[in-house]
Amino acid sequence: MADIPIGDFCSLNPLELFQQVTAQGEKVRSLKAEKAAKGEIDAAVQLLLSLKLSYKTATGEDYKAGSPPMDFAPISNGPGDAEVDDFVDPWTVQTSNAKGVDYDKLIVRFGSSKIDKDLINRIERITGQKPHHFLRRGIFFSHRDMNQILDTYENKKPFYLYTGRGPSSEAMHVGHLIPFIFTKWLQDVFNVPLVIQLTDDEKYLWKDLTIEKAYQYAIENIKDVIACGFDINKTFIFSDLHYLGLSPGFYKNIVKVQKHVTFNQVKGIFGFTDSDCIGKISFPAIQAAPSFSSSFPHIFNNRDDIQCLIPCAIDQDPYFRMTRDVAPRIGYPKPALLHSVFFPALQGAQTKMSASDPNSSIFLTDTPKQIKTKINKHAFSGGKDTIEEHRKYGGNCEVDVSYMYLSFFLEDDEKLEQIKQAYTSGALLTGELKKMLIETLQPLIAAHQQRRKQITDEMVKEFMTPRKLAFDF
Amino acid sequence: MADIPIGDFCSLNPLELFQQVTAQGEKVRSLKAEKAAKGEIDAAVQLLLSLKLSYKTATGEDYKAGSPPMDFAPISNGPGDAEVDDFVDPWTVQTSNAKGVDYDKLIVRFGSSKIDKDLINRIERITGQKPHHFLRRGIFFSHRDMNQILDTYENKKPFYLYTGRGPSSEAMHVGHLIPFIFTKWLQDVFNVPLVIQLTDDEKYLWKDLTIEKAYQYAIENIKDVIACGFDINKTFIFSDLHYLGLSPGFYKNIVKVQKHVTFNQVKGIFGFTDSDCIGKISFPAIQAAPSFSSSFPHIFNNRDDIQCLIPCAIDQDPYFRMTRDVAPRIGYPKPALLHSVFFPALQGAQTKMSASDPNSSIFLTDTPKQIKTKINKHAFSGGKDTIEEHRKYGGNCEVDVSYMYLSFFLEDDEKLEQIKQAYTSGALLTGELKKMLIETLQPLIAAHQQRRKQITDEMVKEFMTPRKLAFDF
Numbered sequence: 020m021a022d023i024p025i026g027d028f029c030s031l032n033p034l035e036l037f038q039q040v041t042a043q044g045e046k047v048r049s050l051k052a053e054k055a056a057k058g059e060i061d062a063a064v065q066l067l068l069s070l071k072l073s074y075k076t077a078t079g080e081d082y083k084a085g086s087p088p089m090d091f092a093p094i095s096n097g098p099g100d101a102e103v104d105d106f107v108d109p110w111t112v113q114t115s116n117a118k119g120v121d122y123d124k125l126i127v128r129f130g131s132s133k134i135d136k137d138l139i140n141r142i143e144r145i146t147g148q149k150p151h152h153f154l155r156r157g158i159f160f161s162h163r164d165m166n167q168i169l170d171t172y173e174n175k176k177p178f179y180l181y182t183g184r185g186p187s188s189e190a191m192h193v194g195h196l197i198p199f200i201f202t203k204w205l206q207d208v209f210n211v212p213l214v215i216q217l218t219d220d221e222k223y224l225w226k227d228l229t230i231e232k233a234y235q236y237a238i239e240n241i242k243d244v245i246a247c248g249f250d251i252n253k254t255f256i257f258s259d260l261h262y263l264g265l266s267p268g269f270y271k272n273i274v275k276v277q278k279h280v281t282f283n284q285v286k287g288i289f290g291f292t293d294s295d296c297i298g299k300i301s302f303p304a305i306q307a308a309p310s311f312s313s314s315f316p317h318i319f320n321n322r323d324d325i326q327c328l329i330p331c332a333i334d335q336d337p338y339f340r341m342t343r344d345v346a347p348r349i350g351y352p353k354p355a356l357l358h359s360v361f362f363p364a365l366q367g368a369q370t371k372m373s374a375s376d377p378n379s380s381i382f383l384t385d386t387p388k389q390i391k392t393k394i395n396k397h398a399f400s401g402g403k404d405t406i407e408e409h410r411k412y413g414g415n416c417e418v419d420v421s422y423m424y425l426s427f428f429l430e431d432d433e434k435l436e437q438i439k440q441a442y443t444s445g446a447l448l449t450g451e452l453k454k455m456l457i458e459t460l461q462p463l464i465a466a467h468q469q470r471r472k473q474i475t476d477e478m479v480k481e482f483m484t485p486r487k488l489a490f491d492f
Numbered sequence: 493m494a495d496i497p498i499g500d501f502c503s504l505n506p507l508e509l510f511q512q513v514t515a516q517g518e519k520v521r522s523l524k525a526e527k528a529a530k531g532e533i534d535a536a537v538q539l540l541l542s543l544k545l546s547y548k549t550a551t552g553e554d555y556k557a558g559s560p561p562m563d564f565a566p567i568s569n570g571p572g573d574a575e576v577d578d579f580v581d582p583w584t585v586q587t588s589n590a591k592g593v594d595y596d597k598l599i600v601r602f603g604s605s606k607i608d609k610d611l612i613n614r615i616e617r618i619t620g621q622k623p624h625h626f627l628r629r630g631i632f633f634s635h636r637d638m639n640q641i642l643d644t645y646e647n648k649k650p651f652y653l654y655t656g657r658g659p660s661s662e663a664m665h666v667g668h669l670i671p672f673i674f675t676k677w678l679q680d681v682f683n684v685p686l687v688i689q690l691t692d693d694e695k696y697l698w699k700d701l702t703i704e705k706a707y708q709y710a711i712e713n714i715k716d717v718i719a720c721g722f723d724i725n726k727t728f729i730f731s732d733l734h735y736l737g738l739s740p741g742f743y744k745n746i747v748k749v750q751k752h753v754t755f756n757q758v759k760g761i762f763g764f765t766d767s768d769c770i771g772k773i774s775f776p777a778i779q780a781a782p783s784f785s786s787s788f789p790h791i792f793n794n795r796d797d798i799q800c801l802i803p804c805a806i807d808q809d810p811y812f813r814m815t816r817d818v819a820p821r822i823g824y825p826k827p828a829l830l831h832s833v834f835f836p837a838l839q840g841a842q843t844k845m846s847a848s849d850p851n852s853s854i855f856l857t858d859t860p861k862q863i864k865t866k867i868n869k870h871a872f873s874g875g876k877d878t879i880e881e882h883r884k885y886g887g888n889c890e891v892d893v894s895y896m897y898l899s900f901f902l903e904d905d906e907k908l909e910q911i912k913q914a915y916t917s918g919a920l921l922t923g924e925l926k927k928m929l930i931e932t933l934q935p936l937i938a939a940h941q942q943r944r945k946q947i948t949d950e951m952v953k954e955f956m957t958p959r960k961l962a963f964d965f
Contacts, residue, residue, distance in 0.1 A: 293754070
């Protein structure tokens with residue numbers, strides 16, 4: 020970095036300021052490591068502090084290493100709210116609003132399209148199926164080019180589904196099921212091939228894990244994925260560490276993407292810095308490549324023109340914005356997307372769910388008793404402090420985590436609406452609402468555990484074997 | 493890039509200036525692509541020219557896209573010479589000295605060790621073989637940890653050889669044979685497994701080539717490599733684009749290296765900039781990984797502790813300096829190295845050999861007549877302008893390319909010494925010297941062509957098949 024005199028940062032935008040702070044932080048660290056002269060270190064620290072101040076002035080936020088400003092304009096959740104900044108990228112989702120991230124703002128910021136009534140009606144008309152409650156309730160709320168996919172389907176042309184998961188631990192929680200539950204519904208309704216990527220290489224690169232551990236987590240997670248009920252004749256599940264060494268087609272597409280994306284671009288999209296390892300920097304190409312049918316020559320008979328539809332949580336969108344930018348330049352169709360909202364932590368939509376905190380969510384391994392205790396003890400309530408007040412003023416479903424979870428897992432629209440009205444009016448107490456959630460989740464998770472128990476190593480192996488699926492191309 | 497006012501570049505070092513020129517060049521290109529206002533483009537071009545001028549002032553060289561300055565301090569070839577800057581990295585070798593790069597200086601700069609008489613004697617003693625003339629004549633002149641390899645060999649422990657080639661075109665010239673000729677000798681003498689990497693992915697990333705073309709060049713080059721006489725039972729030859737999709741072991745090692753090298757590090761070692769594609773940035777890990785025996789589980793029976801010896805031209809050393817830095821951190825032995833000098837262009841050691849200029853070297857496809865014409869017409873002569881002067885003052889072998897080529901390809905030490913003395917004394921004329929080179933190269937290349945003609949597609953396929961070699965591990 021060329022030295023820039025103090026006080027000269029006003030012309031820099033927040034992202035440039037972020038990069039200056041990062042670079043200056045590195046300089047200070049290296050000066051200290053080299054045991055440079057005190058005067059030199061002090062001057063560098065002074066400049067760092069000044070840069071951080073400029074950053075805060077420009078963005079309204081403290082500088083946070085590794086979390087660059089996604090957008091240059093601070094985002095407010097609307098005139099009624101206090102000024103709130105949401106931050107969303109594949110590694111961090113932050114909001115200070117108990118209702119969660121403002122998704123309408125996110126659609127504008129990311130440049131995607133809202134899944135509106137018209138689109139949902141079209142899906143119903145074309146498939147002849149009642150739209151999944153994730154669609155009816157706006158849990159999948161945003162898309163890119165879904166109408167193109169529906170055109171393709173109407174024209175009896177093929178497309179395929181691609182989704183995935185980063186296996187950061189053995190433990191998956193109920194929120195991790197959302198994309199898989201929805202993907203299974205899409206597969207059933209459209210009857211198309213599905214590929215599921217486990218990014219064990221990503222987890223090795225980002226976490227303090229060995230390669231062996233990351234791969235082992237992938238295998239354990241695959242068992243939970245299979246337990247969602249995917250059809251072995253229509254579904255290929257792969258771990259990067261395993262499949263990359265089995266398919267020259269996959270690697271060729273990775274290199275093609277890597278040739279057409281610069282460090283400047285991934286820096287802008289993902290906030291990587293010069294101190295990041297080259298594995299992280301080139302990883303986005305590995306998540307991009309399964310968007311192209313030639314990455315799976317065994318399924319698509321070497322065809323490279325079959326479009327892909329990706330259901331995923333919206334924090335994964337940066338990968339696919341990049342992919343859609345590259346696709347036409349390497350002669351492939353752009354993937355279409357369906358984006359879901361985030362699954363809230365038990366403690367509330369503004370807190371972080373963490374695999375290392377067993378109380379932050381309901382895990383797929385929890386016993387009925389654990390489920391009951393966790394919900395009763397930790398699920399953030401939108402109810403009032405006393406029964407009297409609650410009866411009088413009613414509860415707030417918009418911030419109540421038990422209600423939010425029910426909106427994900429209780430399929431009956433009418434029943435959900437009754438619950439909402441009863442809770443809002445104060446007729447339903449928090450304890451009663453929690454009981455309903457407990458009674459919804461206990462059998463759902465028990466059934467999942469039952470199905471998972473029946474997954475053998477042989478089944479995992481077969482799902483992971485590159486092979487022809489029950490479709491002709 | 494923050495805008496920098498014209499005339500303010502004096503405080504930047506050459507590398508920073510190089511990055512500024514590169515960034516400004518991109519800005520000009522994108523302004524033109526966007527059809528920006530003429531005034532805006534003109535101003536950007538003005539700034540670009542001014543930056544290029546500053547770069548030339550600071551470095552004494554014209555800015556060349558993709559070739560950043562390697563070192564900030566100019567390197568002198570010694571007090572007797574005019575001040576000379578050598579530049580050596582995997583993509584550029586530059587010297588203004590007709591004798592070629594100053595290799596003693598390079599040893600100091602790269603931190604390697606000279607191959608001295610003691611080491612050569614030890615090789616002779618241990619193997620019971622006369623050292624190859626490339627060793628006797630200092631063509632392989634530098635090493636890292638070669639004594640460790642000899643210890644290993646004396647202790648009857650295994651090691652293996654790894655060398656490679658970047659297949660930038662179908663056409664290989666005689667200089668490309670140097671590492672392969674020497675590697676074959678090493679394999680014969682030590683009787684060890686050998687792996688040969690064709691970096692077709694690298695060529696796809698760096699050149700204006702399709703993936704298919706890069707792979708095709710790899711296959712054509714492999715035929716020339718096989719024609720050097722390698723034993724199919726002891727040698728595995730692979731293209732990255734092909735083998736990466738066949739071996740999870742290889743990819744795992746690539747990711748391990750990628751986790752332990754930052755962008756800052758590859759920027760320092762290879763001069764990458766923010767405008768480089770992420771494929772280039774992560775590529776060094778792909779050249780590093782074959783240094784580890786677990787990249788070839790079929791050969792080494794999954795052992796990861798077998799050391800590797802890499803014979804290569806010294807411009808490849810940056811890759812392996814990086815590899816040696818990473819190796820202990822991922823639990824693997826550091827590769828040892830043997831470095832060769834560069835093979836000079838016909839026009840002289842300070843000019844650039846280029847596959848696109850057929851007259852810059854003798855190609856392996858040249859006819860006897862082409863060899864004769866090229867040498868007579870283009871080989872830079874160290875002789876005097878007239879026969880009278882030549883007889884009186886003698887020729888200069890140090891800059892004479894025909895003599896240099898003979899030192900590579902004429903095995904008979906005594907004969908070479910006689911030629912040197914006769915030429916230096918003036919007894920041997922340039923035309924006579926050239927005739928000797930022609931008569932050395934014509935049969936050598938004819939024999940190579942003869943052997944290459946017998947290489948079938950089946951043989952190529954077998955060399956490229958991951959398999960057990962004739963060694964037990």
